[in-house]
Amino acid sequence: NITGDFDAANYSDVSRVCWGCHNNYSEQLNDPRHYRIKPDCEDCHDSATPQNAGYITPPQVTEHQPNGTDIKTNRTIANCTICHNKSLVPGMPPDENVVERNPRNYVSHYGRKRSDMVEGAVTNCSYCHCNETGMFSDTFDDANNTNITHGVGYSANCTDCHGSGRIHDAALSAPTMTPGDNSFCMNTACHGNDQKPWFIDNTVFLNGIHKILNCTDCHAPLPVDAAGSVGAGGTYNRSFTVPSSVKRLNATLNWAKGSLDLKLDANGTWIDPSTAAADPDIDYNENGTTIRYSIENPAIGSWVACISNVSDRASFNLRIEFIQKHPKSGECFANPCTSCHVTDISYSAPPVAEHITNGTATSAGVWTNASCAACHRNDIVLPHSLGGAGVNTSNDYAMTAHYGAYLRFDTAECTSCHEDEDIGTTWGSAHDPRNFTRHENVKRVQRTGEVWKLKNGYEIRVGPVGSTGRCVWINLTRNGQIIKQELVKEGDNFDYEVRKLAKSGNTTICNLVVSDIFAAGLRGIVTFDGTVLASRIHIETEDTDCYACHIAGYRYGVEDGDDYLVLRNDGEDVTIGRLPVNFTEREHRILGVGYQWDLGYGYLLTVTEVDLRGKKARLELRQNDTVLQSEVVEEGGVFMYNTTIRDRKGNMIDDVTVFQVRVGRVFRG
Structure with a gap:
């Protein structure tokens, strides 16, 4: 049977079949009494230290089992005993003289070799995966996996993607997706098969917006790239996350000079050269100023890359690359659009900053x-x-x-x-x-004579209190013009609507209750409760009007038009400034000492003197014969004049750059 062949001339081989499972043979050699143990498949066939190792070498079962590394089975319908009991010696188990009747005993005593499932030295995949009525068809979670046809009739075969070996060998695996490698993706047996739901028309794709990308650029986790420097004795830590379904992790550190160490913290377990040497799943290489770890089946979750042991300040590049298993049908992995276009600009993707x-x-x-x-x-x-x-x-x-x-x-x-x-x-x-306005609830106290600035240029001014002390004059103005003037009693409303200004109809500017009046002669303090307009009213219908407020550095639609710069944007109101002079990178102007550059609007720039040794010059900016800025600037330096301005609502805006110029060269002649 599968555990050994009977040979009347060699009872040792037959005995090995028995004690291999039922005895601790090392103890048996020291004491002739039986050291009995209860056999378990995993003790021999899925263990780093198999039972009776050194005397027998049981084959290891890595794949096509419930705890498989890549190829897992459903334990309830496909475990060791369920599958192997389908392959017993004909006529077994016996009908009588069997003490322990259970499936595990039948496999170990009566299992037979299956040469019909093997071609040469490898298992024939199609025996199970292309046989809907085969003896193993009921061991599949997904019945579709008993009728895999995507390679039938094409040059690709199972081993191209899944490896080659016996059914339980570690050489078999789910296909991996190596970043930058599309060699098998568009094979006619796979995503080039126009009869399968995973078909991609590559001809159309290569004329679309993502034509320069590899499949893995979107369908494998983005690599982690970090560049920086670290000083002597310092450390640098970079956190990253290992997603699920990652088959292999590659971590590579390159630096220019000195010495560096790289360790990895995998969910609290440190990986360094010594642990790598003892773990067959970790490959560690160090070559000059390069360190590389390649880790099979890395732990999923939070990791940290730690760069340390710095002998001198060194610049470095760290790259963490993820090799992912190919997902099952219906479980496609795809990076979100934002990962390349917004939060982690990758593969020269056009950056998206707004909307x-x-x-x-x-x-x-x-x-x-x-x-x-x-x-x-x-x-x-x-x-x-x-x-x-x-x-x-x-x-x-x-x-x-x-x-x-x-x-x-x-x-x-x-x-x-x-x-x-x-x-x-x-x-x-x-x-x-034009249909969008926002109002806010307010409670505000205003004194006589004070101005309450609202949106869209409206202002409320509290006037004198009436002779009874129970009413007050309230004025609503816009751009200096009185829109509404009313004597309002305590407890009454003061409101105003703009009719047909917005597309949606009337727009409420304010709806306020005078909830309290404190009078002191004709002057007083008034408390308002209610709502006021908190957003701008849009009536514009031209794109150029939108640009003027919402685009910094907007150029007004024509080649020789004006440039605009957004000076302040609080989300509701925008203050912009026009740039009458705005050189491109290729424009320049040469000025001699004493020459004046008329910038317009009364501004004059003058080079007043040049340093005797060159390389420095004094620049002076005037407006209407008043010196605004005078400064010595070195060659390559920037001459800048900032000021404070007041917007149309009276708000102060600090450090507004009125003029800025770079001094490219200074020379004496």
């Missing part, structure tokens, strides 16, 4: 409830080849990633999304700012 989905771990000024795919699905061009493959085309993220075309819609046209209801609904349900 970011709420909840993304980044800073932005413009947020949206729409997902990436909610807008970019409008750029999907589905190939006709998907029709017969059963591909799930309703997955907007997958279809955008594989078949997104270059933008057919000009996203610089703000009003197309935000003021066209049909387009806005399609592109992430963009709201129309």
